[in-house]
Structures are given as structure tokens and as C-alpha cells.
Amino acid sequence: MTDDIETTRADAPMGDEPRADAAITFRDVTKTVLTADGPKSLIKNVTLDFEEGGVYGVIGLGGAGKSTLLKLIDGTITPTSGIVDVLGENVAGLDDRGLARLRSRISRAGVFPDFDEERTILESVAVAAGEAENAERPDEAARAKALRLLREVSLRSQKDAHPSQLSGGELQRAAVARAFASAPRILLFDEVTAAQDHIEGREILRLIRQFAKESGATVVLATHEIATVKEICDHIVVLDRGFVVEEGPTYAVISDPQTDQTRVFLEAASSLGKVDALLAGHDPVVDLRPGQKLIALRYVHEDVSEPLVSLVTRKFGIDVNIMLADVQIVGKYPIGGIVGVFEGPERNIRDAVAFLRSKKVRVEILSEN
Ligand SMILES: Nc1ncnc2c1ncn2[C@@H]1O[C@H](COP(=O)(O)OP(=O)(O)OP(=O)(O)O)[C@@H](O)[C@H]1O
């Protein structure tokens, strides 16, 4: 494939025909929706090939169109113009049965895994495995496979737990096991490590990479974390306001970005990454008094423009004592993160957190007293 590096860079036009060795192809795909402010294009003129067996990272700031791209792949939405071809089929041309068949070959996992509370984790993973099992005794084979997967994600001892009994990180690992249980040809991961601490996140990525390479499945992973892409992706696709501004082998794009948008994004991501690294490196040791909470704010959206910390302190009558901060202004917007001790009435802090989230700041409560 290295011969194709140059021709698959974003500036080189590709042929109109889907490539034979591609699991997924986009040909001049645009997705436009109607909003109160008129039509808005979420994905613009995207032409891409995702090779069979490749591990792809789709990166971009919040609102860049990453989740929309994934939804076009599994037919949750269809293009306004252009063609999305998945496993040899034009997704928009499929009837309900065709779409169901295609989806049975695709697994998805997002930030919040949707497990059935009525079932144990083992049962849920076994159900997914059973769908792919042609063995003589499908139940037994599915259960054995589910057990093996749960062991690989270090959840064997919690196999009989129900979802509400697992931590966020454990549920994510269960979701990765379930995603691979049905032997999919394509896996779509949307910000799977967003709810993880650093070590857990890396472990999940390692598992995704390992399972992908064992099964030969094609993985498309949407994230705003460059570290995630560097960790496990062979290829990178950089999205900016719906456009693919650059794509190619991860190493080539990161070491020698060809566009200003990619450079800006890499710069932004590195300042976000610094906050994560600071958090991972040492727990900011703070003795919280009653009523205090240690909270991380991550600015990942390109439309966060207000000075939000001073605004929430005034608006909600709370104090914020900043412990760590690494925020850069990229374009007009702050990108990066802050870790601070929030102090004030419980209710006011809760309202402040809700307000920050409504402003598209990612808020994580690290510890509280
Ligand atoms: N159904 C819709 N109607 C109108 N606008 C939408 C719709 N779905 C998404 N958008 C907008 O399209 C843009 C792209 O959204 P998308 O969810 O794909 O971004 P993203 O890159 O996944 O962002 P994030 O990192 O925040 O998850 C955003 O500005 C979003 O608000």
C-alpha cells in the first residue's frame, strides 16, 4: 500500500470507481441537513477509501463531522449527494433487509455503551456472539466465545454482573468485547475512550488494535485525541468543518502535515494532551474540604469563545481555584483544558457544570468531598 501514499493524500483526486480492496468508499459525499438557520452541510465533498483490515482514526475538533461520517457508514443516515459504498454495496440503495444484513456485519460502540440492564454482561456478549455462530450448539459456542473475550478484557470475574454494577471503564471494555463478539467486518468506534482515565483508555485502545489485527476487520475510530490515533491507527483522516483536509498514513501526516488546518489541529490537540498527561502523571494532590470538587474542563469545540470560568463564578456564585491549565487560542477559540477546585453550594456547582456542558465544554468530575 505504501505505493499509494501519495495518491491517497487529500489533494490528489481519486477515481470514481470504488476500490476493489476497500471495505468502505466515499465518493464526493455531501450530507446537508435543514436547520432553523437554513441548510447546513455536515460533510462536504468527501472522497475516501478505507482499506480492508485498516485501522483508521478520524480526528477533528468538536463539530467537525466525525460522528456524522460514522453514521453514513452504517446507514443511520444517507448522503444528500455522492455515494457511500460499504462491503461492496451502495448503502443508500439497500432495502430494509439489505440494510439489516449489512448492519449485522458492522459493530458500533460509543461513549455510553447501551447494555441491557436485565442481562448479565456475559449474556449480552454471548447474544452478540450467538448472532455470528454457525456451530452445532450455538449457545454453547457463543458462551465460550463470550467468556474468552471477557477474559481478554479482564472482566471474567465480573461476567455475572449487571451493567449498573460496573464502572464506566469496565463497561467500555465490555462494549469492546461485545463489538468484536459478532465477528464484524467493520467496527465503528465513536470516542470510546472519552469516559476513561488515561491508563484505562490506553488498555482499551490496545485491545481494539489486538482484536482488529486478529480478525482482519476494518476499524474506523472517531476521536479528538491525537494520542489515540498515534497509539493504534495506521491511517488518519483529518476533518475540519465537514471537509477532509488531509489523510494518509498516521506517521506521514503527523510528522509532516500538508495543510494549515492539520497543523492547527495538531497544535490544539497537543495542548489538550498536555492536560491529560498532567492528570495521568500525578494526581493533583489536593485535600478537598467538604463542598469542594476537583473538576477537569476540556475545551474541544471550536465555538467555545466566552471566558467561561469567570462567567460561571459570577453567574453561579461559586469559587474556582485553578490547579492546572493549558489553554491555547487557536484561531479565535480556546482549545485545551483546565483543572480546578470548584467550591460552593452543591446545587450551584451542579448548575455550573450543566451550564459548562451546554457550552460544549467537556466536564469531568475527578473527585469530590
Ligand atoms: N441532525 C442534525 N441537524 C443539524 N445539525 C446537526 C445534526 N447532526 C449534527 N449536526 C451538526 O453537525 C456538525 C457535525 O456534528 P458531528 O456530531 O458529526 O460532529 P463531531 O465531529 O462528531 O463532534 P464531537 O467531537 O462534538 O462529537 C455539528 O456542528 C453538529 O451540531
Ligand SMILES: [Mg+2]
Ligand atoms: Mg461526535
